[in-house]
Amino acid sequence: MAWDFSTDPDFQAKIEWAEAMVRTEVSRLDLLWPHDVYKPLTEAQRAVVAPLKQQVRDQGLWAAHLGPELGGQGYGQLKLALLNEVLGMATWAPRIFGTQAPDTGNAEIIAHYGTPDQKAAYLKPLLEGEIVSCYSMTEPSGGADPAVFVTRAVREGDDWVINGEKFFSSNARWADFLIVMAVTDPEAPLLDRMTMFLVPANTPGVQIVRNLALFGEPDEEGSHALVRYTDVRVPASSALGEVGKAFAVAQTRLGGGRVHHAMRTVGQAQRALDMMAERALSRTTQGTLLADKQLVQSFLADSYIELQQFRLLVLYTAWQIDKFQNYNKVRKDIAAIKVQTPRVLESIARRAVQVHGALGVTTEMPLAKILSRGLSLALADGPTEVHQVTVARQLLRGYKPAEGPWPSEHIPTRREEARVALLGEGV
Numbered sequence: 192m193a194w195d196f197s198t199d200p201d202f203q204a205k206i207e208w209a210e211a212m213v214r215t216e217v218s219r220l221d222l223l224w225p226h227d228v229y230k231p232l233t234e235a236q237r238a239v240v241a242p243l244k245q246q247v248r249d250q251g252l253w254a255a256h257l258g259p260e261l262g263g264q265g266y267g268q269l270k271l272a273l274l275n276e277v278l279g280m281a282t283w284a285p286r287i288f289g290t291q292a293p294d295t296g297n298a299e300i301i302a303h304y305g306t307p308d309q310k311a312a313y314l315k316p317l318l319e320g321e322i323v324s325c326y327s328m329t330e331p332s333g334g335a336d337p338a339v340f341v342t343r344a345v346r347e348g349d350d351w352v353i354n355g356e357k358f359f360s361s362n363a364r365w366a367d368f369l370i371v372m373a374v375t376d377p378e379a380p381l382l383d384r385m386t387m388f389l390v391p392a393n394t395p396g397v398q399i400v401r402n403l404a405l406f407g408e409p410d411e412e413g414s415h416a417l418v419r420y421t422d423v424r425v426p427a428s429s430a431l432g433e434v435g436k437a438f439a440v441a442q443t444r445l446g447g448g449r450v451h452h453a454m455r456t457v458g459q460a461q462r463a464l465d466m467m468a469e470r471a472l473s474r475t476t477q478g479t480l481l482a483d484k485q486l487v488q489s490f491l492a493d494s495y496i497e498l499q500q501f502r503l504l505v506l507y508t509a510w511q512i513d514k515f516q517n518y519n520k521v522r523k524d525i526a527a528i529k530v531q532t533p534r535v536l537e538s539i540a541r542r543a544v545q546v547h548g549a550l551g552v553t554t555e556m557p558l559a560k561i562l563s564r565g566l567s568l569a570l571a572d573g574p575t576e577v578h579q580v581t582v583a584r585q586l587l588r589g590y591k592p593a594e595g596p597w598p599s600e601h602i603p604t605r606r607e608e609a610r611v612a613l614l615g616e617g618v
């Protein structure tokens with residue numbers, strides 16, 4: 192019977208190696224340089240980071256999301272999911288392991304749709320972790336509805352000229368290039384209306400209007416940019432994928448990434464649960480340990496149950512992707528884990544904060560930051576509600592309306608059918 196929850200021993204050994212590395216060495220980078228994860232490295236940082244990256248390469252775990260054609264191991268989504276659970280435990284871990292978003296997704300689409308010249312210019316340095324990229328799609332008028340996007344690219348001779356504004360372009364300030372989604376045919380149906388462009392960050396007319404900081408970040412560390420594109424001229428060869436087919440490109444980008452985000456969230460939520468349990472066993476109030484209070488036990492038990500349910504759904508989704516080799520076939524469950532990712536993180540982090548009392552809401556514990564990450568995850572890569580719609584639509588595809596006036600489970604109707612079938616009695 193092909194039904195198994197175990198990991199093959201060789202890969203399990205790699206996961207254990209990665210976990211030890213992340214918990215000890217990589218988590219130290221979070222403590223020293225909490226706001227520098229996306230920035231170009233200083234000399235001091237490079238001296239620390241380069242040997243860590245080398246150890247990851249030596250283990251065959253560098254950029255593990257890549258297929259063999261790009262120099263990766265072709266581990267498949269299930270193994271990647273297990274690895275990402277570990278990488279969720281430290282903010283620096285994806286950078287040390289060469290799986291930093293949005294660079295991973297950006298590399299994925301350049302690998303898939305890029306011309307040989309585009310791959311040479313952008314993909315190779317991206318995969319080496321030498322440069323940073325930005326995905327510039329959301330607009331100030333709204334991110335959840337691409338039908339409202341107005342950033343325009345107009346063809347002039349051999350060039351495209353881009354004008355417009357993009358909001359929340361993460362890491363634009365550190366990026367060497369931006370992937371910009373722009374309207375190329377305003378009259379076309381939505382799915383043929385826009386094109387992706389590869390735009391070097393130093394192209395004249397690319398201007399960062401301001402960098403927005405997330406809750407809890409110092410303003411000056413903000414890295415989500417409002418970017419203005421004013422007469423930005425790029426050659427026709429800058430189009431990534433077919434002209435008009437930006438949506439096809441965007442879809443390719445998101446499939447595996449959502450599984451990785453979900454499993455990193457499992458790793459973070461596990462950390463929050465670990466902290467909650469440790470605190471419950473360490474703190475006494477009114478004569479007993481917190482761990483002995485039934486309401487706190489309920490926090491712990493519910494957190495464990497929510498986390499295990501979610502983890503299994505994510506692993507099952509990854510397993511299906513490997514089995515079908517087709518993201519579209521697994522769309523419902525990919526959307527389902529996207530919906531559940533922020534909920535599980537918020538729910539567990541919220542309880543962990545509470546069990547820590549006042550200490551929990553301070554910056555002396557990582558819990559409030561983990562909690563606020565839940566808020567971001569409910570928006571980044573599309574808000575929860577949009578993904579709920581996808582789950583519902585995909586779910587409904589498996590059903591049809593009842594025949595006749597009564598539901599198919601209507602007991603009197605079924606009883607009558609049973610009577611006819613078993614006893615041969617007519618009405």
Ligand SMILES: Cc1cc2nc3c(=O)[nH]c(=O)nc-3n(C[C@H](O)[C@H](O)[C@H](O)COP(=O)(O)OP(=O)(O)OC[C@H]3O[C@@H](n4cnc5c(N)ncnc54)[C@H](O)[C@@H]3O)c2cc1C
Nearest residue numbers: 326327328329333334335359361567570571572573574576
């Ligand atoms: C941390 C972070 C990083 C991000 N990085 C990037 C990036 O690198 N590049 C990029 O282009 N964008 C990025 N985004 C933007 C993100 O994709 C958008 O925030 C998201 O698509 C929602 O768009 P919006 O913020 O304009 O909200 P809106 O589109 O204004 O939606 C607001 C709210 O309306 C409701 N809503 C919207 N649509 C529906 C619907 N169909 N049904 C029911 N309710 C609905 C939801 O509650 C939603 O949260 C990032 C966002 C965050 C938080």
